[in-house]
Amino acid sequence: MLAARDFVFLKRGINWANLPGFKESINSQKQKFAAFGLNTQDLVALIGGHTIRTSGRLLSNYRLYNFTNGGPDPAINPAFVPQLQALCPQNGDGTRRIDLDIGSGNRFDTSFFVNLRNGREIEYSKKLWM
Template sequence: MHGQSDGPDYELPTGRRDGRISSLALASHLPEVNDPIRVLKAKFHAKGLSEKDLVLLTAAGAHTLGTAACFLTSKRLYNFSGRGDPDPTISPRFLPRLKSFCPLNSDFVRRIPLDWASEFEFDDHILRNVVTGFAVLASDAQLTEDRKTRQVLESYVGGGHATSSFGADFAEAMVKMGRIGVKTGSQGEIRKICGKVN
């Protein structure tokens, strides 16, 4: 998908084995949209990923394309601190647009572009959005609240890296993430039907 959107082409190692069990408890190890930055960092560090990986695998790369369901923004837009207020980090210029796109009590079907003005192209535009208060998701906005993740954001936005470096760095982070928890030998299985345990 990224290759079709002017994103980097990169090779992923193949041959991963699938697990035999599925556990709801393990879902809590995944980053969530309303996690504070310290929790996001802890979840990434627990998997051997850095602050740079966190930026590249959330806002920078994974969120440069596509949309999110409006219900994922409702707390941030309408009840951020529990008093019916929006997240104060949202740009005052962006808040009315977000609210008009995702009205209070939006249904689960309504979707919003993650990267305003560039949602169909793989580029570093979303990083500018995050730094200037135009992040759609709370987890992306949280990247500005930590010194290290903010430095990574600003290194791309401020011209510290060329756009080609951004794409190459994203590809490297994707491959690194793909190496987490690889099953070998008799662990797991090679499924005959992808969505079903043998």
């Protein structure tokens, strides 16, 4: 599995500026990959690697409590918000990490993409990938 930092290293990137930003559109991400001779399949493989990754609470808390007028990001499935808030209480442990693939974070499978499609994702950029 090719991780983001490995991609930069292998393509002799000089710094993290070569990575797609977390708010970039899918088209922008595809262009950055194409600049290094990679295609959409490579991008999807990298995205799929999130099935076995964790996220820090800083980004999660932003999407859960401070996105719009102190509320959650409307792109998150409303039925999923209480589960995320239980995992990431607003004033909870700031160092705690949560699985990006809720339900099968320790397995490499397709559930990450199912969660993504159903608005059960944690990181902001995921909604831009669809």
